[in-house]
Amino acid sequence: MNNNVKSVREPLFHISKRGDVSLKRQILTRVIAVAAGLILGSIVCTIAYGSSPFDFLYYLVEGNFKPFDNFWEMIKKTALLLMIGLALIPAFKMKYWNLGGNGQILMGGLITIICMINLGDTVPDGVVWMIMLLAAMLVGAIWAVIPALFKAFFKTNETLFTLMMNYIAVGLVAYAIKKIGGKESTGTIGVVQSGQLPELGHSVVLILIFAIIITLFITFYIKSSKHGYEVSLVGDSENTARYGGINVKKTIIRTLILSGAICGIVGFLLAGSINHTIVTEETMANSGFTAFTAIIVVWIAHNNPLATIGVSFGVIFINNGMMRVQSSLSITEKTVPDMIIGIMYLIIIACEFFITFRIKFNKKKNETIKTVEEVK
Amino acid sequence: MEKQIAIELKNICKYFPGKVVANKNVNLTLYKGEILSLLGENGSGKTTLMNMISGIYFPDEGQIFINGEEAVIRSPKDAYNYKIGMIHQHFKLVDVFSAAENIVLGVKEAGRFSKKKIAMRVREIAERYGFDIDPKKRIHEMSVSEKQTVEIIKVLYRGADILILDEPTAVLTPQEIEKLFAVLRKMREDGKSIIIITHKLNEVMEISDRVSILRKGEYIGTVETSKTNPKQLTEMMVGKKTDLKIERVKTDFEKPLLEIRDIVIDKDDGSRAIDDVSFYIRGGEILGVAGVAGCGQKELCEAIAGLRPIKSGLVMHKGENIIGLPPKKIIEKGVSMSFIPEDRLGMGLAPSFSITDNMIIKNYGEGKGPFVNRKAARAHAKALIEKLEIVTPSTETPVRRLSGGNVQKVLVGREIEAGPNVIITAYPVRGLDINSSYLIYDILNDQKKKGTGILFIGEDLDVMLALCDKIMVICHGKNMGVVHAEKTTKEELGLMMTGALDLTEEKKDKNFGIAKDSNLTEEEWQEMEEETNNENHGKESKGNE
Numbered sequence: 001m002n003n004n005v006k007s008v009r010e011p012l013f014h015i016s017k018r019g020d021v022s023l024k025r026q027i028l029t030r031v032i033a034v035a036a037g038l039i040l041g042s043i044v045c046t047i048a049y050g051s052s053p054f055d056f057l058y059y060l061v062e063g064n065f066k067p068f069d070n071f072w073e074m075i076k077k078t079a080l081l082l083m084i085g086l087a088l089i090p091a092f093k094m095k096y097w098n099l100g101g102n103g104q105i106l107m108g109g110l111i112t113i114i115c116m117i118n119l120g121d122t123v124p125d126g127v128v129w130m131i132m133l134l135a136a137m138l139v140g141a142i143w144a145v146i147p148a149l150f151k152a153f154f155k156t157n158e159t160l161f162t163l164m165m166n167y168i169a170v171g172l173v174a175y176a177i178k179k180i181g182g183k184e185s186t187g188t189i190g191v192v193q194s195g196q197l198p199e200l201g202h203s204v205v206l207i208l209i210f211a212i213i214i215t216l217f218i219t220f221y222i223k224s225s226k227h228g229y230e231v232s233l234v235g236d237s238e239n240t241a242r243y244g245g246i247n248v249k250k251t252i253i254r255t256l257i258l259s260g261a262i263c264g265i266v267g268f269l270l271a272g273s274i275n276h277t278i279v280t281e282e283t284m285a286n287s288g289f290t291a292f293t294a295i296i297v298v299w300i301a302h303n304n305p306l307a308t309i310g311v312s313f314g315v316i317f318i319n320n321g322m323m324r325v326q327s328s329l330s331i332t333e334k335t336v337p338d339m340i341i342g343i344m345y346l347i348i349i350a351c352e353f354f355i356t357f358r359i360k361f362n363k364k365k366n367e368t369i370k371t372v373e374e375v376k
Numbered sequence: 377m378e379k380q381i382a383i384e385l386k387n388i389c390k391y392f393p394g395k396v397v398a399n400k401n402v403n404l405t406l407y408k409g410e411i412l413s414l415l416g417e418n419g420s421g422k423t424t425l426m427n428m429i430s431g432i433y434f435p436d437e438g439q440i441f442i443n444g445e446e447a448v449i450r451s452p453k454d455a456y457n458y459k460i461g462m463i464h465q466h467f468k469l470v471d472v473f474s475a476a477e478n479i480v481l482g483v484k485e486a487g488r489f490s491k492k493k494i495a496m497r498v499r500e501i502a503e504r505y506g507f508d509i510d511p512k513k514r515i516h517e518m519s520v521s522e523k524q525t526v527e528i529i530k531v532l533y534r535g536a537d538i539l540i541l542d543e544p545t546a547v548l549t550p551q552e553i554e555k556l557f558a559v560l561r562k563m564r565e566d567g568k569s570i571i572i573i574t575h576k577l578n579e580v581m582e583i584s585d586r587v588s589i590l591r592k593g594e595y596i597g598t599v600e601t602s603k604t605n606p607k608q609l610t611e612m613m614v615g616k617k618t619d620l621k622i623e624r625v626k627t628d629f630e631k632p633l634l635e636i637r638d639i640v641i642d643k644d645d646g647s648r649a650i651d652d653v654s655f656y657i658r659g660g661e662i663l664g665v666a667g668v669a670g671c672g673q674k675e676l677c678e679a680i681a682g683l684r685p686i687k688s689g690l691v692m693h694k695g696e697n698i699i700g701l702p703p704k705k706i707i708e709k710g711v712s713m714s715f716i717p718e719d720r721l722g723m724g725l726a727p728s729f730s731i732t733d734n735m736i737i738k739n740y741g742e743g744k745g746p747f748v749n750r751k752a753a754r755a756h757a758k759a760l761i762e763k764l765e766i767v768t769p770s771t772e773t774p775v776r777r778l779s780g781g782n783v784q785k786v787l788v789g790r791e792i793e794a795g796p797n798v799i800i801t802a803y804p805v806r807g808l809d810i811n812s813s814y815l816i817y818d819i820l821n822d823q824k825k826k827g828t829g830i831l832f833i834g835e836d837l838d839v840m841l842a843l844c845d846k847i848m849v850i851c852h853g854k855n856m857g858v859v860h861a862e863k864t865t866k867e868e869l870g871l872m873m874t875g876a877l878d879l880t881e882e883k884k885d886k887n888f889g890i891a892k893d894s895n896l897t898e899e900e901w902q903e904m905e906e907e908t909n910n911e912n913h914g915k916e917s918k919g920n921e
Contacts, residue, residue, distance in 0.1 A: 224747045229733070229740050236726040242683055243713075243723050244737035245704030360436075 013361045033351030037344035063324025079211035082312040084294035086218040087262035094235040100162030101291025103169035104143045108136035108267025120194025140264020141257045148256035152249035197273040219305040379407040382569040388438035398424040402595040411570045413580040416590035417809030430462035431455035461531030462540040476511035521552040540571045550870040577606040622842035625821045630659035632891040633829040639689030649675035651853040654889035657829035664844030665833040672853040681713035682706040695895035712796035727776035732757045802833035851875040
């Protein structure tokens with residue numbers, strides 16, 4: 001055909017977008033990514049500490065199952081992380097970046113503790129529990145709706161606003177702790193004995209019940225309800241939503257009340273059922289994660305409530321397992337384990353690229369391909 | 377005469393996700409010093425093909441030869457090195473920069489950066505081809521045609537010998553189109569090669585030397601313009617014989633459905649969009665609105681649909697004031713608005729929603745219970761896909777994956793299916809191919825027969841002259857007069873669009889835009905006007921407190 005090929009510079013590859021990717025392929029790609037993450041993690045661990053690569057994988061799994069209490073611990077943390085993720089989904093679907101999960105949880109926890117201290121001994125348990133739950137939902141909702149009101153009416157940026165609400169919540173909790181502790185306050189409240197939530201056989205049961213209810217609720221809310229439709233429409237195209245007769249302000253406010261109320265429930269469970277106290281430094285001091293982790297989880301799960309279950313589980317699994325890896329291999333510093341966790345996250349997030357795009361290596365020359373076909 | 381080849385495409389293929397074939401085995405030859413029209417329906421792969429020449433896409437298969445040598449074009453920069461420049465449908469200019477600054481943007485030149493030198497070169501190019509341009513003027517102060525001029529000069533400044541224009545006439549007035557064509561002819565004389573994409577057959581016949589036709593991504597053939605006619609071209613494009621006549625259905629006009637008096641609307645930036653305009657639409661009538669881009673059409677649509685506040689004036693629907701009602705109430709009254717913006721998705725559709733979900737944007741709330749009825753929506757979507765021949769893999773495909781024409785069919789189809797009594801439609805055939813356009817005209821005519829009042833905001837004057845009963849012309853937000861489509865000419869409309877002819881001034885006694893058989897008596901109108909004025913006053917004084 002053409003002999004003048006010396007000036008031709010073919011690019012090595014080009015990237016094109018895939019169309020509809022089958023669910024099977026999506027799952028397969030993600031499984032491969034998780035496996036690749038684990039293998040790479042073990043390699044890094046081997047290089048850094050000279051342990052056998054199988055040790056790393058073994059401890060990672062063992063940390064989640066041995067002793068058996070660890071398993072319940074893992075389920076509990078997964079459920080908590082899942083609930084925070086579910087709280088964020090409606091807001092994120094609306095492209096409202098609620099970064100104030102921590103503050104909303106903290107405020108929910110604070111009001112729960114206050115209820116426990118003040119009402120725990122005077123009012124029947126059942127009534128206290130109901131008051132605690134409702135109060136936590138209300139306060140969480142208030143904390144979330146303040147920035148939402150400003151967003152709806154004055155178009156303020158919600159990312160900074162919700163973020164700052166976290167600091168105000170921390171300050172409020174610090175103040176409350178001092179008040180409760182009185183003059184000789186040490187800066188902490190001890191375990192509050194009154195008004196604790198029931199165990200129901202195991203501390204995980206109550207958490208699981210809430211997690212299941214909230215998962216079902218959010219799944220149907222987002223996928224099939226009229227409210228969910230409005231939320232998605234406002235997120236996808238505000239102009240079209242207005243055009244369709246949706247009251248955008250109302251939708252923003254209503255959705256953030258929901259988001260905040262669920263965060264409030266998480267605070268209620270943390271304070272009333274797990275910690276029985278409240279601290280300022282980190283929302284979930286004993287849990288090893290924050291509402292910011294939940295943001296990553298929801299992002300990886302593409303705002304899909306059911307996928308959030310799996311991602312929450314994966315995140316907690318890796319975190320718990322790494323603790324065991326650390327203790328078993330007598331690793332004292334935190335940097336390399338953090339790095340390994342980071343690598344695993346990164347690979348899982350990066351696999352989304354391969355789900356959306358296809359990398360196509362250019363064939364050397366069209367002629368050679370043709371000859372092959374001709375031979376056939 | 378020996379003709380030299382500027383560009384030759386051989387067996388170009390391009391595939392898009394979802395097994396979409398955008399181009400398949402396309403062969404195309406462009407000679408030096410000729411104007412080639414590229415013709416094809418929506419989604420026939422014209423723009424994709426041109427994007428491959430200008431370095432935005434990379435072909436999956438096939439070769440491009442420039443001046444006889446095989447070329448690999450990986451980026452717009454590569455394209456410039458091959459002296460290829462493309463003027464896109466949506467201008468790629470920096471609004472706050474001046475014309476000259478936009479023109480030199482990204483050009484690496486030896487020596488000191490000198491504004492004087494640049495301005496001189498810009499003027500030189502402008503003079504050579506007969507452009508009208510002020511290099512110091514900023515883009516945001518320019519009209520659409522001025523912006524286009526900047527785009528063309530930008531390409532010429534970079535030394536392009538091959539120019540590709542993607543639907544350059546879509547947004548211009550007839551006078552501006554004439555000017556553009558004069559410039560293109562001068563370029564041809566100068567030895568430049570030009571590819572022009574357009575849907576308007578009369579323009580193809582007027583400007584081009586040869587016409588190449590694509591259908592569904594495949595190359596159909598090339599004919600010499602002098603040896604063909606619009607009918608043959610349409611047949612090649614569509615693949616079957618079609619009738620090119622737009623029908624103007626005769627109906628018995630009914631009483632005015634929508635009456636608008638002395639309406640004043642502001643733009644987002646606070647400047648006036650529509651200034652003291654009155655008009656009315658009868659049932660069974662199509663009223664066309666002509667005007668250059670940005671003369672207030674969009675604001676007018678939004679205001680009637682209740683999406684934009686009205687400063688003053690009255691909007692009466694069947695004798696009832698609808699100003700101040702929420703959009704939902706106006707929809708319920710049967711006033712439907714479909715505005716097709718340049719990007720087609722801006723208002724009316726949710727891009728990442730499926731066709732099914734887009735069906736129910738206005739009525740998802742119907743039915744009892746907290747859940748959305750998707751079953752009915754899916755059936756509705758299916759029916760629409762069949763009726764309007766929408767090309768889509770399924771009812772669950774997000775509309776942003778559909779090609780522009782199909783997106784439009786979804787929107788216009790949904791609006792009309794809802795059975796409104798007033799249809800306000802802006803650019804319903806914007807960028808649509810002939811087949812789909814006629815489908816839309818047919819739908820509108822059907823509605824007209826049913827007694828629906830239609831406000832048709834269009835850009836193609838030929839179409840408006842054939843389809844509409846009356847045409848109102850707006851220039852800078854002012855009504856220039858309402859004319860009978862049968863009695864007017866393109867030239868007259870063009871003059872009115874640019875403000876050179878103002879019928880309201882010339883024939884003051886005619887009372888343009890006020891119906892004689894109004895639903896209200898003049899006294900009632902005055903009463904209404906006073907009432908709303910008082911309300912407005914009340915609001916303002918409240919605001920001041």
